[in-house]
Amino acid sequence: MNRKKTEITQLNNLLKQCTQCRLSLTRHHALCGEGDLNARLMLVALSPGENEDRENRMFIGPSGKVLDELLDFAGTERDSMYMTNLIKCMLPKNRRPKRDEIETCSRFLDEEIAIVTPHVIVPLGYYTTRYILTTYATGPPSARSDYQALYGRLLFAQSQKIFPLPHPASLIYNPSYKQETMKKYHKLNVLSHDCKWYPMCPMKRYFERGRLERKWIELYCKGNWEDCVRYQKEEGGIYHPDWMLPDGSIDNGLRQ
Ligand code: SF4
Structure with missing residues (x-):
């Protein structure tokens, strides 16, 4: 067994027996993550639903059916990712998670x-995005309405x-967002590999000579290369100077 497999097995053994919060009283299973331990992308949903809790x-x-449809449209599949939840046990009647449940389970x-x-953490929905931005970035937006952006x-x-x-569950309640949501999920395929x-x-x-900030490489070359202006010009066979940045701006400092 390789190191990751050993470590995740040990963690899952602890998880399956966890009784640290009230949700352990109403669950059938504490759900472990699934998928490729070497995946570039880690999808993080909120918690298991009734079906997931029953079938483990x-x-x-x-929402799994919707997810499969979105991944299929994106040209990718579950097996190429690692998928898990923020809260490992079912939230009864799909209620909101309580603050202490997130604090206890998120470890x-x-x-x-x-x-x-993972190269990229992909939080799905409000609670997970809020947690991931609080823990792994500089903080979440203060208003819930700002999450859409x-x-x-x-x-x-x-x-x-x-x-x-x-x-994905948001499409069950708001099917009119389907086209917009499909476009966003399409980027999962883009993020699965570096720019060619x-x-x-x-x-x-x-970058390797220390003249360019790392953010340009992470956000474009090893990230959303499809939106890079250099990439688009390269694909179209259109001239662009070496000192044009991925967002299309010109950095004359790189010229020397
Ligand atoms: S700058 Fe743009 S074209 Fe160049 S490698 Fe990065 S994403 Fe691709």
């Missing part, structure tokens, strides 16, 4: 993140990439 599997209820998620070390945006803070997405131009891109050279 991630995303097998109605399992933190340990999973430390073991899997974060969904589908790649963030890079404290050496961690975070890509918040709306929870990276090995010969001047940005790589500038």
